[in-house]
Amino acid sequence: MSKQEAATFNDLNARYDAIVPAGEPWIHEILKGQYFRIVDIAGNQAADTLFYNAHDYEERYSAQDTIREQANIYLTTGTRLMSSKGNVLLTIVDDTCGRHDTLGGACATESNMVRYAIEKRHMHACRQSFLKAIIGWGRGLEKRDIAHNINFFMNVPVTKEGRLTFEDGVSAPGKYVEMRAEMDVLAVISNCPQLNNPCNAFNPTPVRVLIWDPLGN
Amino acid sequence: MDENQLFEDLLQPGATWSHVMKRGTSLRITDIEGSANVGAIFYNSENPAERYNMPDTLKAQHIAKLTRGNVLYSDMGRILCSIIEDTAGWHDPLSGCSNAAGVAKKYGGARYQEHHNNHHQNAYDSFIIELAKYGLNPRDMAAPINFFSKVIVDGIGAMHFASGNSEPGTVVELRSEMNVLVILNTCQHPLDPNPKYEPRPVHLSIRKTPPAASDDVCRLLRPENDRGFTLTERYFL
Numbered sequence: 001m002s003k004q005e006a007a008t009f010n011d012l013n014a015r016y017d018a019i020v021p022a023g024e025p026w027i028h029e030i031l032k033g034q035y036f037r038i039v040d041i042a043g044n045q046a047a048d049t050l051f052y053n054a055h056d057y058e059e060r061y062s063a064q065d066t067i068r069e070q071a072n073i074y075l076t077t078g079t080r081l082m083s084s085k086g087n088v089l090l091t092i093v094d095d096t097c098g099r100h101d102t103l104g105g106a107c108a109t110e111s112n113m114v115r116y117a118i119e120k121r122h123m124h125a126c127r128q129s130f131l132k133a134i135i136g137w138g139r140g141l142e143k144r145d146i147a148h149n150i151n152f153f154m155n156v157p158v159t160k161e162g163r164l165t166f167e168d169g170v171s172a173p174g175k176y177v178e179m180r181a182e183m184d185v186l187a188v189i190s191n192c193p194q195l196n197n198p199c200n201a202f203n204p205t206p207v208r209v210l211i212w213d214p215l216g217n
Numbered sequence: 218m219d220e221n222q223l224f225e226d227l228l229q230p231g232a233t234w235s236h237v238m239k240r241g242t243s244l245r246i247t248d249i250e251g252s253a254n255v256g257a258i259f260y261n262s263e264n265p266a267e268r269y270n271m272p273d274t275l276k277a278q279h280i281a282k283l284t285r286g287n288v289l290y291s292d293m294g295r296i297l298c299s300i301i302e303d304t305a306g307w308h309d310p311l312s313g314c315s316n317a318a319g320v321a322k323k324y325g326g327a328r329y330q331e332h333h334n335n336h337h338q339n340a341y342d343s344f345i346i347e348l349a350k351y352g353l354n355p356r357d358m359a360a361p362i363n364f365f366s367k368v369i370v371d372g373i374g375a376m377h378f379a380s381g382n383s384e385p386g387t388v389v390e391l392r393s394e395m396n397v398l399v400i401l402n403t404c405q406h407p408l409d410p411n412p413k414y415e416p417r418p419v420h421l422s423i424r425k426t427p428p429a430a431s432d433d434v435c436r437l438l439r440p441e442n443d444r445g446f447t448l449t450e451r452y453f454l
Binding site for chain 1: 276279280281319361372376408441
């Protein structure tokens with residue numbers, strides 16, 4: 001199916017349709033051939049996302065392999081999301097935002113102490129949500145399985161001089177990113193609760209997740 | 218010999234090395250011939266679930282390269298190592314490491330049967346084998362740093378390998394701030410356009426090094442690093 005065909009999906013024929021409130025985790029399997037869309041409902045909301053081979057969690061999304069294989073740090077339409085074993089987990093087939101980050105990682109209580117203030121340890125963070133999600137899922141997933149993630153809808157430019165900055169998002173209400181699963185995958189999202197920087201425009205908001213079966217099924 | 222030197226070693230081309238770097242020591246790596254690449258992964262040896270975290274390192278210091286003054290953060294808000302000396306000016310934290318498929322595609326095959334210890338190696342498989350010696354497995358694979366290599370990101374996000382970043386004699390020195398399991402590998406950088414399999418050797422020197430003083434260059438680089446040192450020092454209280 002082409003990108004254009006994928007874009008013809010509408011929410012009425014989705015197999016799965018859910019809202020992930022700000023600060024909440026979400027974990028779900030997506031089968032090979034299914035289409036997976038994340039919608040930035042209110043704009044500038046980071047959706048921190050991990051993927052695993054659903055049948056072998058040892059194989060997982062690799063930020064470094066993904067950017068190196070396409071020789072570009074930004075994720076957008078056409079990007080193949082690579083695993084730690086050199087296989088394609090999903091392909092981005094549609095993207096109305098235009099740029100997604102995979103260098104900024106996920107916020108954590110510990111990194112918040114470093115970045116903002118030691119007194120901020122109590123503030124909610126993505127890696128709390130990742131841990132809650134994988135512990136609840138069970139099946140042997142542990143902290144060491146939390147690799148470096150994708151930040152959908154987040155804008156983290158790098159300069160030629162080697163500087164990395166967090167910029168206001170290029171996303172807006174209703175923008176979305178859509179992927180086709182190239183193998184059965186387990187997806188984990190932390191809908192980012194960060195209040196200390198502009199990654200959520202200082203106002204974390206819900207995202208919507210939808211899954212479609214391939215056309216013809 | 219430097220009276221602070223504890224031991225030295227030669228890391229051959231395409232080879233792998235590991236060591237638990239004790240707090241209070243440093244590892245000095247010298248690019249003997251120039252154009253070396255040293256892939257490196259780092260763990261808290263007392264609890265390897267705590268390991269080098271690329272995004273935390275980059276965003277705490279607003280960097281996409283590593284040089285003197287920068288520190289390597291674990292996922293627990295602590296500093297594993299600090300870069301206390303660097304004559305290259307740029308080390309690549311972004312590109313990851315070579316793997317079997319990439320090496321076979323780029324350089325062709327070269328088995329042990331015909332080539333003995335000049336057989337073609339790749340960094341990923343070498344890291345996994347070395348991790349296994351410490352009871353760790355592919356689930357524990359951390360994001361490698363490529364010392365002595367430079368990758369520039371342009372205005373549209375494209376990554377460009379900059380050849381000639383490291384001259385013969387270039388040195389980088391890492392001060393260990395915790396008891397750190399470090400694994401090094403000298404396979405070529407995965408974006409190195411050189412079509413020949415030509416990994417380079419490096420010289421290693423492990424030395425006694427005092428902890429970061431109040432005026433330490435890495436501590437003073439940013440307020441984030443000052444907090445990182447505070448959290449690391451608390452770990453040993």
